[in-house]
Amino acid sequence: MKNRKIKINKRGSKFSDKPSFKWVVCSKCKAEEVKVSEEAISAICSICVQRMIPPPVFKSQEAPKSTGRPRGWQFMKLFVDQDGNVFHKGVEQPKMKGKLPPTDVKTNGKKSRFEREQDRLAKETKLAKKYQKKQEKKNGNSNRRKRTKKTK
């Protein structure tokens, strides 16, 4: 196969003038031919290379196992895990083990993102209704005013 684009070097001669490659048989399977430079002694074809290397590792495979502890438990002033291990700012306190009830991870006094979103929506609809009522009242008043006396 010839290259369509012919590179020309500074001296003006074409690289394609002198083919500097050769075909050698793969040294592993001895079936595939590989195009290599003339100085090369032996070559391994792409199929054999693929067989030689291990399969790629995906991130999901190497993800660490969840500890079952909430995010940022190391930064909590006091955290007690399900086994009763007590941590003070992420440092285990062996003396206190089993003396405190486990920290409730789920409630924790904080609302989830979904709950917060729901609260926000409820608040907004309430405000919208209030605003609408106010607007209606305002319009009603101005209409009445228009009838009696023209305002700006």
Ligand SMILES: [Zn+2]
């Ligand atoms: Zn091969």
